[in-house]
Amino acid sequence: MKPYPKYRPCEPVEIDNRVWPARRITRAPIWASVDLRDGNQAFARPMNRETKLRYFRMLTQLGFREIEIAYPAASTEEFEFVRQLIGDGEIPDDVRITVFTAARPDLIARTIESIRGAKNVSVHCYIAASELHRRFVLGKSEKEVIETAVDGTRRILEGLDRIGLAEQAHYEFSPEEFSDSKMGFIVDLAEAVKAARGTCSKEMFILNLPATVERRPPYEYADLIEMFRRRYSKNEETTLSVHTHNDQGCAIAAAEMAVLAGAERVEGTLLGHGERTGNTDLVTFALNLKARGIEPGLDLSHLPDVVDFVEEVSGIGVHPRAPYAGELVFTAFSGTHQDAIRKALAQREAISEAFQQGWKIPYLLLDPADIGRGQDGLIRINSQSGKGGVAYILENVYGISVPKAMQPDVARAVQQEVEATGGEIPAAGIYRIFLEKFVVPEGRVAIGGFRIQRPAPVGVDQTGVELELRAGESTYAVIGTGSGPIEAAAAALNRCPAIPKFQVELYSEHALGRGSAAQAIAFIGLRFEDSDRIVYGVGVNVNINLAAIGAIASALNRR
Numbered sequence: 001m002k003p004y005p006k007y008r009p010c011e012p013v014e015i016d017n018r019v020w021p022a023r024r025i026t027r028a029p030i031w032a033s034v035d036l037r038d039g040n041q042a043f044a045r046p047m048n049r050e051t052k053l054r055y056f057r058m059l060t061q062l063g064f065r066e067i068e069i070a071y072p073a074a075s076t077e078e079f080e081f082v083r084q085l086i087g088d089g090e091i092p093d094d095v096r097i098t099v100f101t102a103a104r105p106d107l108i109a110r111t112i113e114s115i116r117g118a119k120n121v122s123v124h125c126y127i128a129a130s131e132l133h134r135r136f137v138l139g140k141s142e143k144e145v146i147e148t149a150v151d152g153t154r155r156i157l158e159g160l161d162r163i164g165l166a167e168q169a170h171y172e173f174s175p176e177e178f179s180d181s182k183m184g185f186i187v188d189l190a191e192a193v194k195a196a197r198g199t200c201s202k203e204m205f206i207l208n209l210p211a212t213v214e215r216r217p218p219y220e221y222a223d224l225i226e227m228f229r230r231r232y233s234k235n236e237e238t239t240l241s242v243h244t245h246n247d248q249g250c251a252i253a254a255a256e257m258a259v260l261a262g263a264e265r266v267e268g269t270l271l272g273h274g275e276r277t278g279n280t281d282l283v284t285f286a287l288n289l290k291a292r293g294i295e296p297g298l299d300l301s302h303l304p305d306v307v308d309f310v311e312e313v314s315g316i317g318v319h320p321r322a323p324y325a326g327e328l329v330f331t332a333f334s335g336t337h338q339d340a341i342r343k344a345l346a347q348r349e350a351i352s353e354a355f356q357q358g359w360k361i362p363y364l365l366l367d368p369a370d371i372g373r374g375q376d377g378l379i380r381i382n383s384q385s386g387k388g389g390v391a392y393i394l395e396n397v398y399g400i401s402v403p404k405a406m407q408p409d410v411a412r413a414v415q416q417e418v419e420a421t422g423g424e425i426p427a428a429g430i431y432r433i434f435l436e437k438f439v440v441p442e443g444r445v446a447i448g449g450f451r452i453q454r455p456a457p458v459g460v461d462q463t464g465v466e467l468e469l470r471a472g473e474s475t476y477a478v479i480g481t482g483s484g485p486i487e488a489a490a491a492a493l494n495r496c497p498a499i500p501k502f503q504v505e506l507y508s509e510h511a512l513g514r515g516s517a518a519q520a521i522a523f524i525g526l527r528f529e530d531s532d533r534i535v536y537g538v539g540v541n542v543n544i545n546l547a548a549i550g551a552i553a554s555a556l557n558r559r
Helices: 035-042 049-062 076-087 105-114 131-138 142-162 183-197 218-231 251-260 282-291 303-314 335-345 348-355 387-398 404-421 427-439 485-493 544-558
Strands: 030-033 066-070 096-102 121-128 170-176 205-211 239-244 265-268 445-453 463-471 474-482 502-512 519-528 534-541
Touching (some): 030 239, 030 282, 035 049, 035 066, 049 066, 049 303, 076 096, 076 105, 096 142, 096 170, 121 131, 121 205, 131 142, 142 183, 170 183, 183 205, 183 218, 205 265, 218 239, 218 251, 239 251, 251 265, 265 282, 335 348, 335 387, 387 404, 404 427, 404 534, 427 544, 463 485, 485 502, 502 534, 519 544, 534 544
Parallel strands (some): 030 066, 030 265, 121 170, 205 239, 239 265
Antiparallel strands (some): 463 474, 519 534
16 A cells, blocks of 8 residues: 555635625524434434334424434334324324435335325435545446436436325435535536426425535535535525534534525434434534524423433433533532622623623523523532532522621531542532531530520610520520620620630521521621631521520630
8 A cells, every 4th residue: 555644634625705604693494303314323222113203202392393204215113113103193294204215226116105195204315426435335437326316316206206295295315425525526416316306496305415424624514515505506496404423523513604604404313313423413503593592493491301311212321511411511610610600690680681681691601491400400519619609509409698708618618528538519418517517516615594684684775695504514604785685695605704705797697498497597707806717607596596696606616
């Protein structure tokens, strides 16, 4: 073998004054699902008829109106599935089914027989058009490929006429490996097939130009689509379709750019299933449009259910960071991200007014609720997380609104355990740490008896507090007065010789829960005479005064 370079780029696309880069997508293309054919053939264990029926029903519920259901000549099961859908009346009137066949007489005959009695149907015929396939797989000249495609088209039309579907059946043709084929030959092939199809409305003839293997960057694929449209003479009688694969990871980008270049229809699969690296992921493409304010025409409001079903039938798990569909795509671990999300969610109305749109949140492209996901798991905690994430979990899962000044201390306590154990800590773990470190920390101070006097003996505008407490091995009874129970309790404790002198720097409270089961939670910050550091404590009780006293005791024990 001669020492040629192992890889080389495809021939460049020479196109002057391209216009597609200046365009914008303003409406969704026609979506054509090939899950039941191209997607299914790539599963290690293809779906049986019962499962395919469930999948077909799901596709119609999602809003697909063009669904390629089978390669009827490939197997008896494929043939019988088509017959089942038609015979059992499973196909909604506004849904067009498509059957797939190569341009071979025997396969065409079997395909036509499978759709007898269909009301809304399309026959999709393909032939490989690249020089690689033509010369080394098919062993045909360009002329022979065109003759085969034209002959196949005529046989399909004759077959449709024979079963009474000549007037209503659509026809789709694909030159396989379009993006690796010579443009002049592709145009000649398409013109010849269209001539064999005859004059028809735009909707009745679909020309599908596939990137069967993604050999080019997406912008070159778009150039090819624009170049083809310039050279092809029957655009007014043709719906131009694309079918991109993901070998270089750019299938969605290629499909989007192809739409800019003039494609009107996009074939693909849910979550991108298909041969090798798969097809265009129609879920991602559609939700990309939704995130840009363009109605996609597909109902993905219950995406987790769709993901679960596709995982079940394919035996292939969705990557946790797959766009929109992955488990972690709406999850923030980073403390900076968590803090931004938490603050923005609390100011949604102001943000909406500022940007004149209903949803614009840092790090969250789409509202999780739009695809059937709540805010559970929106923020998860590991060693990279910060105070905002911990505060979010406590507030949204347990209803505990930690004061801003106290949040760093709570986050520090959580982070110390996470760093010691490694990995992620669940919400229940954060709550446990909060209780252990701030509500009932171990220590030498415990409050016993508690009595309030209103008014206090020393004045009608004062409150008196009597406390019984244990400090170390000793017990004490102390009395204090103040303008309220908190001030009076602090004054009482400051009279205890076993308690270091302190002053209250922060106090807040709120209800936990509603109704008869509601409790009060109190937060307190104490500054001691021998330190500038504020020590925080938390108390929880059905009685707000006892909750506040408990918070002081907690802070004393945390000193």
